Amino acid sequence: MYKILVVDDEANIREVLKEYAEFEGHQVDEAGDGMQAIELAKKNDYDVIIMDVMMPRLDGYSACKEIRKFKQTPVLMLSARGEEYDKLFGFELGIDDYVVKPFSPKEVMARINVIVKRNSTAQVFAVTPEIERFEGLEINFTSRDVIIDGEKATLTPKEYDLLFYLVHNKNIALTRNKLLEEVWGYDFFGDDRTIDTHIKMLRNNLGPYRKFIVTLRGLGYKFEA
Amino acid sequence: MYKILVVDDEANIREVLKEYAEFEGHQVDEAGDGMQAIELAKKNDYDVIIMDVMMPRLDGYSACKEIRKFKQTPVLMLSARGEEYDKLFGFELGIDDYVVKPFSPKEVMARINVIVKRNSTAQVFAVTPEIERFEGLEINFTSRDVIIDGEKATLTPKEYDLLFYLVHNKNIALTRNKLLEEVWGYDFFGDDRTIDTHIKMLRNNLGPYRKFIVTLRGLGYKFEA
């Protein structure tokens, strides 16, 4: 039996997870936002915290960071696909795993078992490279900065997400569908052309390094370095 | 291509889903109630089952439970709004996701993709590029590059597709019909000569390695290495 803290602003989701967890014999507390989560994490010792990224008052990342200041409770993040893609790799926050919505509670429970077991023994994390450089183009996944010839570029969130996804998959041909699914999310039912527009803006913002973004006619795009 | 079982007592709904799924290249079986669904699920291996909750003879929940006794096929539930809301969360039944009526087929398909992928393989992070080499001809299926004696070749989409298909089936005799069907698509009703033209252009682009594309008189072509 684990003691679990479920943090999400949607009562539905909390409810689903709670039911399933209790069905498996665990004990569950709930919190509706990051602040409450911190309160509870301070008072009680949980075996694991399941936390949504998007929440009012205080988001999941910040809450996680805060909690880490006083406890090492393992955290499983829930996130919508395409949601600040890069931060999901922010293991420096101490996130132990994450699940992309829509998830099956079954999957969440399976992962929790892995996390808790792992936590009781030694922690081994796979290190993801935090900075990538291509000539005068520097991309910092951790700080979410893009630096062009020494100058920090200002990209919109979608532009960041798109660029980060392209770079994470550099030298891989990516179809429009793949991009939509991974960057926009499985639940985006919009126009293909949206990608083109964002590619356009991204290219404009990359100045001389627009050359890295290659159009694959009849297919999609590729970051070629 | 997925093998899908659609279970609903309304023929309309089955039809809509079937059409859409087949349009996307999947193969669909139908069942009108829970009993039939169990029969079919026993006989065949589906990648996913789409099942309505409310059905005569045997409802969706019960059918799902029954199927789970012998197979782990992922299940997507369809339910009317407000229909035994709580039971939808009976994930102990092994329901992987659900969609509330009225739904868009597009959405259902999107979710199916998520479910099947989630269920099949664990996520791969580092992709090892898939490369084939024949003397000075290098074909990278991942980056979609063709390199001839160290120089990158520029092929049109159809040329890539054709080459990739030939190489994937190297040393296999391919009839014109087979090529049309696989590279152009089953719904292409054009001239045979079209292939010849593309083979011609492909050969021109392959320089010295045009020799790998062998004409089989009276039959078709072959990539011989």
Added chain:
DNA sequence: TTCCACAGTGAGGAAATGATGAACATTGCG
């Protein structure tokens, strides 16, 4: 050698595709 069915080739018009700018919608914030 002749024949002819089948393959190779070049060119022009049709169709598909991506880039782009602007309109429109949505979101977040003071």
Added chain:
DNA sequence: CGCAATGTTCATCATTTCCTCACTGTGGAA
């Protein structure tokens, strides 16, 4: 509420790519 920033859709345009077709080349059977 209204504004500014961001994201999405849409129409247009230039370009690439595709397909058809008429013609030429060719291998092998009789």
